[in-house]
Amino acid sequence: MAELDTLDIIVLSVILLGTLAYFTKGKYWGITKDPYAASFANANGVKAGKTRNILEKMEESGKNCIVFYGSQTGTAEDYASRLAKEGKSRFGLETMVADLEDYDYENLDALPNDKLIVFVLATYGEGEPTDNAVDFYEFITGDDVSFSESREAPLDNLNYVAFGLGNNTYEHYNSMVRNVDKALQKLGANRLGVAGEGDDGAGTMEEDFLAWKDPMWAAVAEKMGLEEREAVYEPIFGIVDREGLTKDSVEVYVGEPNKMHLEGTAKGPFNAHNPYIAPITESRELFSVKDRHCLHMEVDISGSNLTYQTGDHIAIWPTNPGEEVDRFLNVIGLADKRNDVIGVKALEPTAKVPFPTPTTYDAIVRYHMEICSPVSRQFLATLAAFAPDEATKAEMTKLGGDKDYFHEKISVHHLNIAQVLSSVSKGQTWKNIPFSALIEGVTKLQPRYYSISSSSLVQPKKISITAVVESQMIPGRGDPFRGVATNYLFALKQKQNGDPNPEPFGLTYEITGPRNKYDGIHVPVHVRHSNFKLPSDPSKPVILIGPGTGVAPFRAFVQERAKQAADGENVGRTLLFFGCRKKNEDFLYASQWEEFKKALGDKFELITAFSREGAKKVYVQHRLKERAEEVNELLQKKAYFYVCGDAANMAREVNAVLAQIIAEQRGISEAKAEEIVKNMRAANQYQEDVWS
Structure with missing residues (x-):
């Protein structure tokens, strides 16, 4: 065989390099950057260069008001978001919402007195801080609290506002906000307005909040020299159509809670941000009478690193029933676009998109929005501007501004947002509502907590759930009021047991989950530890x-x-x-x-x-x-x-x-x-x- 001359070698080398380039394109070079990746990183759980320094965060983002929340079920977080939005739209404050567990507090004393700190604090159980507020609570109420500077009243520069969420049926009613307020006062901080208290036990939480916030804002405006302006809706999120993607595209979230679940690599720790998709090994009815059923379920956690102790709670992550998803999408005019893929972008650096994207309208409404819960009066007032006609706008404004009228027409009937919109507009479609306003105004769908009905000593890898499923007929409401999570569990029980005559409501749940990942039958769960415990000495009565x-x-x-x-x-x-x-x-x-x-x-x-x-x-x-x-x-x-x-x-x-x-x-x-x-x-x- 003749030796290769120089030209042959050059030609072969070019061919070889070309072949290598072809097979490695997209893997080692020529990688197409997602133009929205940075915008959506936050929504997908990516935290870039995150600081735990409050002062640094406020300075780098140009904020003068930070609204901290201590929340267990999402309500305090919702109120915090509403306060931040109102502070910006009504008074021009540069606000941000922050999870208490995301920051350190040693330099609270260094905050300039032209800043405002708002605390929205729920009390959990027997006077305990919520899980995300434990470190802050122990720091601020501790005997050895220490700050970056040393002076007799270390927080005399701190202007703050406080609102608590409690339940008067508990012994330690609203103890979180009371104890934190007391500790801050002791450290010399300046409270603006009164420390508000909402009472879930009396069913007045929303009205307590609304009654508290206006005098509070007046006190803040006077202290900080703010002028109220006409509140105009300013979106916190931008919505982008992701053309070229479909609901079947591998990078599109269709209900998965985070990237690990999307890619099928989900692992612990499993918690309130990351559920375990647990198989249900057994489900049966303990009784069934008229409109009441009682379920017993056994959930297998052996495939996870989850553990529980007798007396703990299991969190069930429900999805919304299909008929309510349809009702919601129909009334806002998005039924035909339900499977369109969109990206949601935070328009300011401290905002957090509450779900991963790119995703679909259907997935957002089905898996991430609390669309079945009673609607708030304040939200109706916000939506009045987007009414389809003047008569509807006037009615929405009245409902949003008149407490008694709202109670008579809406709250007594436990109407959800879609029912209200449809009723007030007499069936007209609300096509003018920006979808960003709905993301901001409709509470995030939260896990529901159930007392575990099994002993960890007897069955450490299997959790028992006991739940009553009820349908309540409420006067003035066309269909029964049903619990979202309990009926979701009931639907899972029907599927697992092949019930010959399942109830129609159960059939409307997407119980196979995103991309059929829950079929088999599975339910997303995590465990919340509780202080409700047997005495360590079993001989105690x-x-x-x-x-x-x-x-x-x-x-x-x-x-x-x-x-x-x-x-x-x-x-x-x-x-x-x-x-x-x-x-x-x-x-x-x-x-x-x-x-x-x-x-x-x-x-x-x-x-x-x-x-x-x-x-x-x-x-x-x-x-x-x-x-x-x-x-x-x-x-x-x-x-x-x-x-x-x-x-x-x-x-x-x-x-x-x-x-x-x-x-x-x-x-x-x-x-x-x-x-x-x-x-x-x-x-x-x-x-x-x-x-x-």
């Missing part, structure tokens, strides 16, 4: 009060104590007071209590109250009173007392009855007995897991 699904954590407690007894441990007396409507209708886990009794013997007793079986209604608090002598004896032996269920009525009455029992049995005044109950709470001997 316990008194459990849990009517209805309030019995869920007590099934776990009794299951655990039965296991401890079977393992030879000395288990203390366990009294469970359970109430329901009828013995043969909604008596939860009736056969299982018998099994636990075999393991625990005389150490366990179930006391029942069936409210609809006799001429007179009997509730758990009545049964508690009947057992006054034994209850008092157990308390004197340092028994732990637990209550789970309805906060507004049952829990309050149980608290009052317990004080009466102590007063009567010990021959002391009710005031003294109430003090004993209060001390039990403070010592964690009296624990509650209640809801409104």
